[in-house]
Amino acid sequence: MTIHPAAVRSDAGATRAVLSARGLTRRFGPFLAVNNVDIDIHHGRVHALIGPNGAGKSTVFNLLTKFYTPTAGRIVLDGTDITAMDPARVARMGMVRSFQISATFGDMSLLDNVCIALQRPNHLSVQFWRPLSSLDRLRPRAMELLDRVGLADMAQRRAADLSYGRKRALEIATTLALEPRVLLLDEPLAGMGHEDVENMASLISTVARDCALLMVEHNLKVVADIGDEITVLQRGEVLARGDYATVSTDPRVREAYMGSEDGGH
Known part of the structure; x- marks a missing residue:
C-alpha cells in the first residue's frame, strides 16, 4: 500500500448525513458477510468505501441500495427508515446507483x-x-x-x-x-486509463457538491485526492474511519492492505 498525501480540506462546511446506517449486518447462510457496520453519507461530500478484496464493500453497497435486505440493522434516508423498503421505492426517494458494467x-x-x-x-x-x-x-x-x-x-x-x-x-x-439526493458509484474508475481516471475523479468531486456521494473504489490515489470521508472495511467490519490522513496512517489499515494491493491501487 502506497500512502499518498491527503488533500487539505476544511470541515467548517460539514453538513447533515443524508444516508445513514447503524448496525448493518448481513448473513448468507452461516457466512457473516457484514457485521455491525455504521456509516454516514453527507451532502456535498465524497465518501469512499475501501478495503482489501473480500472486505465486504460490495455487500455494504448492495445493502445501502436495497438490493440486499439486512439481516440486522437500520438504514435511514433523509430521516425515513428505508430498511424494509424495496429498491424501486427508495429510488423514487432520490437514491441513485451506478453499476460496474457500462x-x-x-x-x-x-x-x-x-x-x-x-x-x-x-x-x-x-x-x-x-x-x-x-x-x-x-x-x-x-x-x-x-x-x-x-x-x-x-x-x-x-x-x-x-x-x-x-x-x-x-x-x-x-x-x-x-x-439524486444520494449517488452511489460502484468502482466508477475501474478499467480506465490515466487520463480518463483524472477526468472522472474531477467530475465526481464536482458532482458531489450537489448531493451526498458514496463510491466504492480501489484507486487509493484518487481516494486521497477527492475523498472527504473514508470508511475502511476488513472481513465485513469497519476497521477505520476518518479523512485520508487519519486512515492512511492507521497501523491496522496498513497491515490490512500490505500484500493485498500495490501502490497503483
Whole structure:
C-alpha cells in the first residue's frame, strides 16, 4: 500500500448525513458477510468505501441500495427508515446507483440517452403513447447535463462510439438527470486509463457538491485526492474511519492492505 498525501480540506462546511446506517449486518447462510457496520453519507461530500478484496464493500453497497435486505440493522434516508423498503421505492426517494458494467443505449445519441433518463423526473416515463417529439422539451436540460460532464460537443454521436471513460461520464449525466439526493458509484474508475481516471475523479468531486456521494473504489490515489470521508472495511467490519490522513496512517489499515494491493491501487 502506497500512502499518498491527503488533500487539505476544511470541515467548517460539514453538513447533515443524508444516508445513514447503524448496525448493518448481513448473513448468507452461516457466512457473516457484514457485521455491525455504521456509516454516514453527507451532502456535498465524497465518501469512499475501501478495503482489501473480500472486505465486504460490495455487500455494504448492495445493502445501502436495497438490493440486499439486512439481516440486522437500520438504514435511514433523509430521516425515513428505508430498511424494509424495496429498491424501486427508495429510488423514487432520490437514491441513485451506478453499476460496474457500462449501461448506455449504444445505438442512440448521447443527447437521446440523457433525454430518456429525464423522462422520469418529468413524468413522461409511463406515457408511452406520446410522440417522440414530446422529448424535444427535454433537450435543453439534456444539453446542460452533457455540458456538465464535458460531452456537449459530442451530443449527436452514438454512445457506442465513445471511449470507455466517456461512456462512464455519459452514465454520470444520466444519473444526474434523475436529480439524486444520494449517488452511489460502484468502482466508477475501474478499467480506465490515466487520463480518463483524472477526468472522472474531477467530475465526481464536482458532482458531489450537489448531493451526498458514496463510491466504492480501489484507486487509493484518487481516494486521497477527492475523498472527504473514508470508511475502511476488513472481513465485513469497519476497521477505520476518518479523512485520508487519519486512515492512511492507521497501523491496522496498513497491515490490512500490505500484500493485498500495490501502490497503483
